[in-house]
Amino acid sequence: MKSIAYCLLCCVLLVQSISTLAITLKKEEDIHGFHLLHGRKTTRIPFELHSNLIVVPVKINASDTLRFILDTGVSSMMLTNSELAQKLGMKSVRKMAIEGIGGGQPISADVTIGNTFVMGQMRGLKQTIVVMDDNVLRLSELVGTQIHGIFGYELFSKFVVTIDFQTSELTLTTPQHYKYSPKKGSKLPITIERSKPYLDAVTVFSNNQEMPIRVVLDTGAGHALMLNTAASHLQLPQKVIKAQLGVGLGGEINGHIGRLSKVRIGQYELNDVLATFPDSSSLGMKLSPNSPQRHGNLGGEFLRRFKVTFNYEEGYIVLKPVRRFLNEKFEHDMSGIDIRAKGNDFRHYFIESITENSPAHQAGLQIGDQLMLVNHEPVQTLTLSEIYRTFQQKEGKEVQLVVRRDGRLVVAEFALKRVI
Template identity: 35%
Template sequence: AQTIGFDIIGGKNKVSFPFESYNNLIVVPVILNHRMPLRFVLDTGVRTSILTDRTFSDILNISYARKIPLVGADGDREIVAYVANGISLKLPGVVGQGQALLVLEEDYLQLKNYLGTEVHGILGYELFNRFIVEIDYESRILTLHEPYSYKPKRKRTVIHLEVQDTKPYIHTNFQLQDGTTINAKLMLDTGASHSLLLDMDSHPELKLPEKVVRANLGRGLGGDINGYIGRIRSIEFGKYSFDNVITSWPDRGSFANILRRTGRQGTLGGGLLSRFTVVIDYFNGNLYYRKNRNFNNQFEFDMSGIEIRATGQKLNHFIISQLRKDSPATKVDLQLGDEIVAINGHLTKELTLGEVNSFFRSREGRKIRLELLRDDQKIVRKIRLERAI
């Protein structure tokens, strides 16, 4: 009989393998049904594994048990998905048999365009519920431990972890810019790029900082999630405290149903978690952490006003998809649809999306020279970076 669930091949106590990191997200290699090599994001916020495009499952002639409608993150748009059962998902040294897989009708998430690399799915609760998961963000090594054999290292400090309806939560304090201190329940979200997301509907004392900018905060099943970006004064993470943390504030109502159901005030994402090696232990309700070399990095936000998407077969064509009002970008006649072909003399086709974006977060006052393609004509624009928040 086929075993259901994930197991380490060869009966070992643990297995380690490298992952790739894009915009603070963890991307791991996955082989679907022993035949198709794909790449999945590791996401504590997902209950059932997701294949983001039906094309791949159709190639393998995977049959679907049923078709289901899903409601997008905006609570409005209806998404079509299929449930496939008895699926095999193999990671380096680990195989999961008899898995359920949610297959999206089409690529609603467009992860590859926002991360600048091919991503085909999302892996979540089934892995965290089976292993104690160690994420070394600095060395980019993922280690899966058999729960019965894991012994935490002595130097590791611990935060209590509460697992509720397949999701992990911590309780911590943060302080708003006006000095208001709030004790918050936050979901630990390895599938989010941001450092911190807070929802204004979730607590009577939560309010936007005075200095904010409108922004696209990310993408969910319902499309773009819009809101504001600002800073809070500080947040505690175990024995540490971080100041002036960049914080996302989604538009009111974006997550209202989720918040009512979970009682959470927001999510803690990869922008903060990536400053540590973390061990996520659902079995004993523990989050172990040890700071790494990213710990003291400044929390910075885009200073150009430009948002770009990666397109093309190699995802090395960078198209301006949004321009922030009253930003350096809008002072020099940049337009939606312009393609950035060079930045400060560097050809963008030789850069990743993350490397291009790092120019725009680098240093206030820095001059950026952009070579652009517009209607098959090359043009040059120069901007000076300004810190918006």
């Protein structure tokens, strides 16, 4: 009898468990936005850092694992591959034009609805995803690994997000379960305007000027600091170089690169900081008169020197310095080479451009050369970020490249030279 009673009790408990699980799953199905599965309060997501950009594994609908850049500066989730969207059955409800930083024309895109977005133990149902008609950004070639899209605001608006650049790990915590304490770092107020985080606790020092500035915190930018001189009335540093600064949604971003003697963020000061200064045609004309006032943005090369926590709901960030990163020098390329990654695995590296009279130019390297060895290391074992770091080492350091040109191998040797 006890045995039967025990079995009945087990059956009741099992039914209750199944019912509870069913109710939980039903509640999760009813949630449209991003949420953690099974009532979790927190979860961790591994990421890779490429060119100072945070790349995370995600899935859309019934896809295999895709790779998205986590970008605080983007308000809408974007997929850069229209063919992939068709394979995943993503249905367009309307067309739209996307305009971004750069000198090109607006990009045509499709707005798709009803998508499922999964990242580890985090899921979003009935998500709207913008699909670009053409992959004009060519992010995979620039970053050196397969990139399928970009997202940001949807995640940061739902969770407290901690980015640990030492462990290459994101921690997502539901806002009601996150508790700040001073041991987590310095707390600085931010405001969220048009889906972007703005920080006022920044001061730059240059040309004997000290100027407080307002910046967007932008994890989707690889540089340290970008400044709009027209908005900030900050003069260019005495020494600058002209450069293509990157690629935006609107095309190439051109301008200058220089150094600021010091940048203060909260209580922390970083010296001899590299800053980029876009031309007005690339930046100023693209900012609507109704856009929130800003003087520039802080990107990944600056932010990676801290453990950063974003709390959009409470309106603050937490910065905890990583000592071994905080003291690293800010360096620009010293070779004169710009590289693009090609091939299915993006481990075939080709010289895209060469600065005239640079060390690489004087060593006889040419546009179109395919890199085979970097300091005796096969390039298949190196990421694009690792190759660029080789070109940013100590001035005077010797570099040897073996390249393939017209079916033959060519050896080039040169010493790195600091240009800024």
